[in-house]
Amino acid sequence: MSLSPFRLLCACGLLAILSTTMAKNPVLPLFAAHLGAGPEGIGLVAALSPLAGVLVSIPGGLCSDRFGRRRLLLASSVVFASAPLVYLLVTDVWGLALARFYHGLATGVFMPVGQAAVADAFKASRGEKMGAFSSATLAGRFVAPMLGGAALGLGFAWVYGLCALAGIGAMLLVWRLPDFGERPAPSCRPPLREGLAQLFSSRAILGGCLLEAGMLFAYGIFEAFLPVLALERGYAPWLTGVLFSVQVVTVALTKPLFGRLSDKRGRVGQMLWGAAFTAGACAALPWVGLAGMFVLSMLLGLSLSLATAASGAFVADRSAATNRGAAMGLLGALMDIGHSTGPLLGGLAAALAGSGGAFWLGAATLLGCVAASRAMTAEPLGEERA
Incomplete structure (x- = not known):
């Protein structure tokens, strides 16, 4: 049976994120320790992949605007296929750090370009289709630690061998993809500096990106x-894994539905209320017991899904076709910055006020982003640019 281009892209996303996540969870800190890394070295290795994403997301999106989405997806798929083999050649911590940085380049390009490709191909159902693409990548992220953990009992090489198979599978599927949408003619593309100026002067785009960074x-x-x-509460470690699983499954199952809701009812109110509910769930976590933690983990997943299903599509709506890749790259870069700085500043808050202080900092920061995003997206929407 022949798959549609959209389903092929979703399958690519599943395998690609499966590959890069399996190379990280749970094997990466264990492999780093095996190579002689201390806590600082493990932290450095773990931080390099998000750093790569921050550095290449916007350039990758810009290149896709000029040279086509498929070419950039192909380039990233080559990295997904080859990076796991690099891990097999690593003999020290610095080699592992470089391998992880190289692997992070693939994710930093693939995700924003994939989202831009979906946004190009669908307008009326853009939120639903972008939500479905995101759910496919979440499925890969969910399965990866289980497969990686099972293979880890056979040795590090087995884990990275599985990563390679997934990466090669993603590359083969990308080769079957056609171009999504039509690339603007060279005469229709604004100069690079002008395109960036348009992107960074849009309060609506910046507001949507800021909200996702806060989340x-x-x-x-x-x-x-x-x-x-x-x-601290004395709960068994496996219960924490269940809490994370509940949250991830909730997001994956509901994001296409919430994306469809935003297609029909509008994006701004949905993304702002979803972010506010996320902040409330985060703030309440230190006050509840085990049952409450399960409920709040599910609520956090629902509210996160509600917000992000609308905010990503909102950024795509407000960007012109000639710089949509760059807009999705900016979104990805700010998300990576938010995701990386949260634990860092949360650690400082926890040192001052206990673990509850970290959650309250996250809630307060997100509410601040909600207020700022509300002001930045309050301008009349007018017609969406396609």
């Missing part, structure tokens, strides 16, 4: 400090 800031704190909170 990932709060979610990064949730990821980092939920295990700490559960340990």
Whole structure:
């Protein structure tokens, strides 16, 4: 049976994110320790992949605007296929850091360009289709630690061998993709500097990106400090894994539905209310017991899904076709910055006020982003640019 281009792209996303996540969870800190890394070295290795994403997301999106989405997806798929083989050649911590940085380049290009490709191909159902693409990548992210953990019992090489198979599978599927939408003619593309000026002068685009950065800031704190909170309460570590699973499955199952809702009812109110509910769930976590943590984890997943299903499509709506890749790249870069700085600043807050302080910082920061985004997206929407 022949798959549609959209389903092919979703399958590519699943395999690509499966590959890069399996190379990280749970094997990366264990492999780094095996190579002699201390806590600082493990932290450095873990930080390099998001750093790569921040550095290449906007350039990757800009290149896709000029040279076509498929070419950039092909380039990133080559990295997904080859990066796992680089891990097999690593003999020290610095080699592992470079391998992780190289692998992060693929994700930093693939995700914004893939989102831009979906946004190009669909307008009336843009939120639903972007939500479905995101859910496909979440499925890969969810399965990866289980497969990686099972293969880890056979040795590090087996884990990276599985990563290579997934990456090669993603590359083969990308080769079957046609171009999504029509590339603007060279005469229709604004000069690079003018395109960037248009992007950074749009209050609406910046407001949507800021909101997602705030949500990932709060979610990064949730990821980092939920295990700490559960340990302080004396709960078994496996229960923390269940809490994370509940949250991820909730997002994956509901994001296409919430994307469809935003297609029909509008994006701004949905993304702002979803972010506000996310902040409320984050702030309440330190006050509840185990049952409440399960409920709030599910609520956080629902509210995160509600908000992000609308905000990504909102940024795509407000960007011109000639710089949509760059807009999605900016969104990805700010999300990575938020996701990385959340645990860092949350750690400082936890040192001052206990683990609850980290969650309250995440909630307060996100509410500030909601207020700023509300002001930046309050301008009349007018007609969406396609």
